[in-house]
Amino acid sequence: MNEFRNHPLLELRRPEVREELTVTLAALDAELPLRVETLVAAKGISGEGASSTDPCDPKRQVARLGWASADSAERALELALGSRWPRRSPDERATVLERAAELLAERRHRMTALVVREVGKPWEDADAEVCEAIDFLRFYGLGARELGDELLQAPGEHNEIRVRPRGPAAVISPWNFPLSIPCGMVSGALVMGSPVLFEPAEQSPACGWELARLLLEAGVDEDALAFLPAGGELGQWLVAEPRIATIAFTGSVAVGLEIQRRAHAADGQRQIKRIVAELGGKNCVLVDSDVDLDEAVPAIVRSAYGYAGQKCSAAARTLVHEGVADRFSERLAGAVEILRVGPADDFATEVPPLIDPDAVAKFNHYAEACTGAELARAESAPGPQYVAPLLVDAGHLPADTPVLRDEIFGPLLTVERVRDLDEAANRVRELPQALTAGIFSRQPDRIDALIDLLPAGVVYVDRAITGAMVGRQPFGGNGLSGTGARAGGPTYLRHFADEQVVSTNVVRHGVVL
Amino acid sequence: MDDALETRIRELAQELWRVEPSSWQRPLVALGRRQLGSLDGRPALRSAMFRFVDAAPACRGPIDRGAHLRAFLREVDGEPIPPTLRPLRGRLTPRPLLAAYGLASGPATAILARQFIAGRDVKAATRNLRAMWRRGQAFALDLLGESTVSEAEAEAYFHRCAQTLRVLARVTRDWPEQPLLDADQHGSLPRANLSIKLTALTPLLRPLAPQRGAEDAARRLRPMLGLARELGAHVHLDMEDFDSRETLLLAFEEVLASEEFRDAPSVGVVVQAYLRDADETLDRILSSPSLTERGVPPTVRLVKGAYWDHENVIAGQHGWEAPVWSEKRESDACFERLTRRLIDSRDSVRPAIATHNLRSLAHAVAYLERRGGRPEELELQVLRGLGDELAEGLSRLGYRVRIYTPIGDLVAGMAYLVRRLLENSSNEGFLMRQRHQSLEELLKAPA
Numbered sequence: 001m002n003e004f005r006n007h008p009l010l011e012l013r014r015p016e017v018r019e020e021l022t023v024t025l026a027a028l029d030a031e032l033p034l035r036v037e038t039l040v041a042a043k044g045i046s047g048e049g050a051s052s053t054d055p056c057d058p059k060r061q062v063a064r065l066g067w068a069s070a071d072s073a074e075r076a077l078e079l080a081l082g083s084r085w086p087r088r089s090p091d092e093r094a095t096v097l098e099r100a101a102e103l104l105a106e107r108r109h110r111m112t113a114l115v116v117r118e119v120g121k122p123w124e125d126a127d128a129e130v131c132e133a134i135d136f137l138r139f140y141g142l143g144a145r146e147l148g149d150e151l152l153q154a155p156g157e158h159n160e161i162r163v164r165p166r167g168p169a170a171v172i173s174p175w176n177f178p179l180s181i182p183c184g185m186v187s188g189a190l191v192m193g194s195p196v197l198f199e200p201a202e203q204s205p206a207c208g209w210e211l212a213r214l215l216l217e218a219g220v221d222e223d224a225l226a227f228l229p230a231g232g233e234l235g236q237w238l239v240a241e242p243r244i245a246t247i248a249f250t251g252s253v254a255v256g257l258e259i260q261r262r263a264h265a266a267d268g269q270r271q272i273k274r275i276v277a278e279l280g281g282k283n284c285v286l287v288d289s290d291v292d293l294d295e296a297v298p299a300i301v302r303s304a305y306g307y308a309g310q311k312c313s314a315a316a317r318t319l320v321h322e323g324v325a326d327r328f329s330e331r332l333a334g335a336v337e338i339l340r341v342g343p344a345d346d347f348a349t350e351v352p353p354l355i356d357p358d359a360v361a362k363f364n365h366y367a368e369a370c371t372g373a374e375l376a377r378a379e380s381a382p383g384p385q386y387v388a389p390l391l392v393d394a395g396h397l398p399a400d401t402p403v404l405r406d407e408i409f410g411p412l413l414t415v416e417r418v419r420d421l422d423e424a425a426n427r428v429r430e431l432p433q434a435l436t437a438g439i440f441s442r443q444p445d446r447i448d449a450l451i452d453l454l455p456a457g458v459v460y461v462d463r464a465i466t467g468a469m470v471g472r473q474p475f476g477g478n479g480l481s482g483t484g485a486r487a488g489g490p491t492y493l494r495h496f497a498d499e500q501v502v503s504t505n506v507v508r509h510g511v512v513l
Numbered sequence: 514m515d516d517a518l519e520t521r522i523r524e525l526a527q528e529l530w531r532v533e534p535s536s537w538q539r540p541l542v543a544l545g546r547r548q549l550g551s552l553d554g555r556p557a558l559r560s561a562m563f564r565f566v567d568a569a570p571a572c573r574g575p576i577d578r579g580a581h582l583r584a585f586l587r588e589v590d591g592e593p594i595p596p597t598l599r600p601l602r603g604r605l606t607p608r609p610l611l612a613a614y615g616l617a618s619g620p621a622t623a624i625l626a627r628q629f630i631a632g633r634d635v636k637a638a639t640r641n642l643r644a645m646w647r648r649g650q651a652f653a654l655d656l657l658g659e660s661t662v663s664e665a666e667a668e669a670y671f672h673r674c675a676q677t678l679r680v681l682a683r684v685t686r687d688w689p690e691q692p693l694l695d696a697d698q699h700g701s702l703p704r705a706n707l708s709i710k711l712t713a714l715t716p717l718l719r720p721l722a723p724q725r726g727a728e729d730a731a732r733r734l735r736p737m738l739g740l741a742r743e744l745g746a747h748v749h750l751d752m753e754d755f756d757s758r759e760t761l762l763l764a765f766e767e768v769l770a771s772e773e774f775r776d777a778p779s780v781g782v783v784v785q786a787y788l789r790d791a792d793e794t795l796d797r798i799l800s801s802p803s804l805t806e807r808g809v810p811p812t813v814r815l816v817k818g819a820y821w822d823h824e825n826v827i828a829g830q831h832g833w834e835a836p837v838w839s840e841k842r843e844s845d846a847c848f849e850r851l852t853r854r855l856i857d858s859r860d861s862v863r864p865a866i867a868t869h870n871l872r873s874l875a876h877a878v879a880y881l882e883r884r885g886g887r888p889e890e891l892e893l894q895v896l897r898g899l900g901d902e903l904a905e906g907l908s909r910l911g912y913r914v915r916i917y918t919p920i921g922d923l924v925a926g927m928a929y930l931v932r933r934l935l936e937n938s939s940n941e942g943f944l945m946r947q948r949h950q951s952l953e954e955l956l957k958a959p960a
Binding site: 005006007013015018124289290291292293294298301331333334335338340346347348350445446 | 928
């Protein structure tokens with residue numbers, strides 16, 4: 001792992017770097033809409049009837065495509081079952097990932113521009129996403145080469161652990177990280193020898209298509225990766241299909257639990273499906289009385305409103321010591337009011353539009369529930385999918401309000417006043433989700449005690465709670481927020497393979513030969 | 514290498530070096546320095562103490578403060594703890610003990626702070642400023658404050674600046690004349706001299722969209738310069754981290770391009786020699802018509818730069834090459850190069866060399882002499898609490914010294930204070946270098 005380094009982000013504070021992206025985006029725009037195809041055995045199957053659109057301007061089509069047919073999916077699965085990919089050596093498979101990382105690094109500008117367009121993600125986040133995808137490829141490539149298990153050895157005995165491919169994996173991925181999250185799941189499965197049936201999110205087929213083509217170009221066997229853009233039904237089929245060995249899913253808690261229920265129901269199943277699920281959160285930030293507000297306020301704003309709150313790691317609730325609550329609320333409100341809502345391709349934008357009309361309706365539903373409790377509201381922008389970022393005083397909400405429970409996935413943050421941070425931690429523990437959490441405090445022993453109390457999968461101290469980096473903050477949740485895998489961490493690949501322990505007696509005729 | 518120049522640098526440096534602090538005159542300063550000195554070679558203790566100093570003003574009373582001190586000390590591993598602090602490491606620390614330490618640490622922090630911060634506000638600092646003036650030293654006042662995250666905070670900072678300018682103009686009016694401080698070859702020099710922070714003047718500083726922050730800052734910069742013109746005061750735009758530089762220069766150029774500010778007020782900018790592209794920044798300033806074609810030439814303050822660690826951390830976390838030189842000698846060499854350029858440009862700008870580096874100061878003076886300049890054509894600047902002895906020495910050489918003097922309350926001043934303390938107790942810092950290095954080492958040319 002020592003050789004691993006995160007791919008450098010673009011230095012967007014330099015004008016010439018921004019200029020290059022702007023030029024790349026214009027070139028991409030000239031190509032739109034992209035004709036996205038279903039890919040089975042690396043052959044494209046084109047179709048009509050579906051599209052993805054730019055959330056900033058829904059009239060602009062980013063991709064046109066047809067959904068994959070049931071026949072295509074069946075054929076893809078049969079090919080996967082017969083693929084020689086599992087029999088390739090770990091080194092060969094890792095080399096393919098590393099080649100893919102090189103290709104992606106070469107094309108980073110175009111991929112960044114595509115992420116900006118297809119899911120309305122502002123430049124800085126889009127660039128970070130492309131880098132994360134590159135990081136996953138390199139990190140898992142290295143990881144597969146050196147799984148590094150040492151067993152105890154006794155005299156006359158040789159013990160080892162080997163890993164075995166499990167069979168085909170279904171990857172069902174989200175739109176909010178349309179490149180990096182599927183890249184991590186697909187490459188994790190591939191490098192451990194599982195052929196992959198990859199279903200992108202409906203909202204972001206073009207990003208998924210580019211990823212699949214890139215992996216095939218890098219040398220993934222044609223029968224080991226199928227790209228199957230689809231509506232909801234294909235996913236249900238994949239989940240229930242007994243010949244699928246592993247399901248990698250990132251999405252909502254509700255869908256994640258549904259997958260758990262349905263995955264094991266089919267007859268003819270020959271192994272227990274492994275489910276690697278990364279689910280939603282209701283992420284809380286605890287603010288202590290000794291907080292440095294100069295640091296905390298900008299970090300919390302970024303955590304809650306970056307990409308319009310559409311990150312699973314985003315901050316949803318702040319719980320603030322009463323000694324500093326008024327000052328905190330006042331300063332935070334002032335910082336929220338000046339948030340710039342606008343199109344993703346504008347470098348000045350801080351809050352882009354929401355992904356689709358359903359997301360807008362959902363956000364508005366929760367925003368209405370907060371009527372009368374607003375602490376601050378930023379100005380929205382013209383366009384059907386823009387909403388006004390909101391800061392809400394939870395003290396003016398009913399105690400049982402869903403605003404404090406549900407994952408809203410939009411730019412809405414609540415502030416709660418607490419007697420002390422123990423009370424705050426207890427409130428956080430009542431939530432079933434446990435993905436990320438933040439602590440702003442400057443007393444080391446208090447911080448330690450709070451970390452113990454918080455069940456979150458990733459705890460951030462004195463910093464923003466979004467922006468996990470591969471190899472630095474392995475990412476995943478506890479509680480209902482996931483099955484425990486940590487993307488970008490040293491143990492992630494384990495979830496995609498079976499282990500086989502081999503113990504050999506090396507004694508012959510009473511001596512070790 | 515220019516031997517005559519080097520010889521003269523050495524002579525001047527030795528002259529400055531002889532001005533030793535007279536500790537009995539300033540017992541508190543001496544005490545503060547002894548405390549800082551005792552942290553030398555104990556990095557964990559040093560870190561604990563500075564984290565405590567940083568957090569102390571935000572604590573809720575003595576018990577909370579004592580509890581913080583205890584928590585930081587418990588993290589110190591494998592280094593001797595000063596005997597006075599040992600009771601806090603015990604297994605039992607009753608509340609009265611915490612309270613006692615909490616109570617005692619308040620004044621201790623205040624003593625440290627007073628070395629570097631001249632008072633809570635301009636009125637409280639006036640006595641200090643006047644005393645400096647009598648000693649022959651001018652000031653550049655700096656308002657410490659919390660960072661600006663909202664419109665209201667930007668407005669509040671603007672009003673603090675405006676109020677400070679008014680008070681400064683009033684109180685400095687009847688100070689006795691100091692010819693060296695009151696004029697240079699270009700004409701009179703304002704006594705009221707305020708350094709402002711662009712990042713405090715707008716909450717919209719975004720490195721990816723410098724135009725946005727510049728436009729917002731300009732809305733407040735205009736009336737501020739208008740007021741300074743009215744009062745005959747000097748406004749200096751401080752340079753901060755690399756992320757804010759483009760916004761700052763854009764804002765300044767835009768506002769100063771306006772005809773109304775062509776002849777007044779007196780303004781200043783900063784060039785940071787630790788930046789790899791410092792030469793280009795000076796090029797930009799020297800070729801900017803809104804700066805150099807003014808009725809009054811702008812002051813260009815040359816500094817080494819105070820955000821070296823910050824820039825390296827940011828760059829390291831993002832995988833970038835840092836915008837700052839990686840080696841100290843590279844910064845020093847850049848500093849000398851830019852010093853020469855500024856002195857050679859003294860017909861169109863007022864050079865102000867701001868450093869505590871003995872060699873850098875001696876080099877500036879020696880080069881000015883070499884170019885046939887008179888002492889009033891060069892200004893030398895130091896920080897309050899760090900460059901006091903140097904200031905005395907430079908005044909004796911007949912040079913105009915301006916002391917950068919922060920004011921503000923303790924909570925707001927803590928970020929500034931901690932940075933100064935870190936500098937002061939690190940081996941790169943001026944005091945530690947004086948303690949550990951010979952004059953010979955200090956004077957080596959930065960090649």
